[in-house]
Amino acid sequence: MKRWLIVLIALVVLLVPSTAFAATYAEVTVTATPTYIALTNSEGSWALGTIAESSHFWWTATGAAPAEPFVAGDMKSIITNTGSVNVNITVTGFDFTGVVGWALGPTVGSNIVVMKAGKTGDANEAAMVTLTTGAQGFITALPHTSGNTIKWCMKLSTGTFTDGSLKTGKVTLTASQTP
Amino acid sequence: MKKLIGFLVVAGLLLSACAQPSAPPVVQTPEPPPELYDKIWISPGKVEVGNFYPGARAEYPLSIHNGKDEPVKFSVTYRVADNTAEGYVTAPGAAEGWVIIAEPAPVLAAKETRQVLIAVEMSKGAKAPPKWEFWIAVKDVTQTGMVQTELACRWLVEMRR
Numbered sequence A: 001m002k003r004w005l006i007v008l009i010a011l012v013v014l015l016v017p018s019t020a021f022a023a024t025y026a027e028v029t030v031t032a033t034p035t036y037i038a039l040t041n042s043e044g045s046w047a048l049g050t051i052a053e054s055s056h057f058w059w060t061a062t063g064a065a066p067a068e069p070f071v072a073g074d075m076k077s078i079i080t081n082t083g084s085v086n087v088n089i090t091v092t093g094f095d096f097t098g099v100v101g102w103a104l105g106p107t108v109g110s111n112i113v114v115m116k117a118g119k120t121g122d123a124n125e126a127a128m129v130t131l132t133t134g135a136q137g138f139i140t141a142l143p144h145t146s147g148n149t150i151k152w153c154m155k156l157s158t159g160t161f162t163d164g165s166l167k168t169g170k171v172t173l174t175a176s177q178t179p
Numbered sequence B: 001m002k003k004l005i006g007f008l009v010v011a012g013l014l015l016s017a018c019a020q021p022s023a024p025p026v027v028q029t030p031e032p033p034p035e036l037y038d039k040i041w042i043s044p045g046k047v048e049v050g051n052f053y054p055g056a057r058a059e060y061p062l063s064i065h066n067g068k069d070e071p072v073k074f075s076v077t078y079r080v081a082d083n084t085a086e087g088y089v090t091a092p093g094a095a096e097g098w099v100i101i102a103e104p105a106p107v108l109a110a111k112e113t114r115q116v117l118i119a120v121e122m123s124k125g126a127k128a129p130p131k132w133e134f135w136i137a138v139k140d141v142t143q144t145g146m147v148q149t150e151l152a153c154r155w156l157v158e159m160r161r
Helices: A002-024 B002-018 B093-098
Strands: A029-032 A039-041 A056-059 A077-081 A087-097 A112-119 A136-142 A149-157 A168-177 B041-043 B046-052 B057-065 B072-080 B099-101 B113-121 B131-140 B147-159
Touching: A029 B057, A039 A168, A039 B147, A077 A136, A087 A112, A112 A136, A112 A168, A136 A149, A168 B131, B041 B147, B046 B057, B046 B113, B057 B072, B057 B131, B072 B099, B093 B099, B093 B113, B093 B131, B099 B131, B113 B147
Parallel strands: A168 B147, B046 B147
Antiparallel strands: A029 B046, A039 A077, A056 A149, A077 A149, A087 A136, A087 A168, A112 A149, B041 B057, B057 B113, B072 B131, B099 B113, B131 B147
């Protein structure tokens, strides 16, 4: 009897802990597939030079407003998905800095400018993304195989200025794996 | 008989020790295509965490490659997801404090690939939606032009039900 009791206790020690863990804790799982995110943009700068108030400037192949709908030949820069998966690309603007900075806005104003980003296939200027300091969707599911490039452009509209100092702006393109 | 009992006790203890809830992730070492050798890339593009709960920790190394011919300084930062996978919502505001980036400003030599450990350590008692997402953004901070690029890795976290 005593021996059977000891065997029974041993079996309980053997079986109970693992079943208890299985019931109470499902393990935290971490999984990832080795995909590669890589992106290039052919034109990194836009040197505007001296610009006037209440004017419009295009970052296109010729510096002029593109034909509508936007065609590749009129665009300025080429984005290429060089990674191993399709990517979504968001665009984020930053306020211009330099003594009295220029804020990005939906309409121009005193020290407020409007910046827009457009791409091949956009129907017209109204279809362009008006940049803000928050990320906005720009390109969805850019392929990583054939057709892995897209051309794009920008437009800057100025308001009025309170100083004539040099201004510096920035735009970031962020690529993430298409869900 | 005593030997048998002893064996059973030892085996039981060993098995119970093996049943810990924090198994390390299986990391698949990236083997990038040759054409990516001279590009800047990150890998993976997406990390999925399952059965997560307050007090738990999950980690995975993010590989960063410097395809340039000179050293590059990168920034590795937490980023609120610009968009989310289906069924997921953006991470709660507190999540930024749960994410640990082992090396937030690595400087990589030319053509170097480095793994930066990313960990999510959710506070005990904290609350989160059933499925939430955040991003880890990697940027070459030596970029000087007006237009700059950034690469992001999605972290999809599903809480234990």
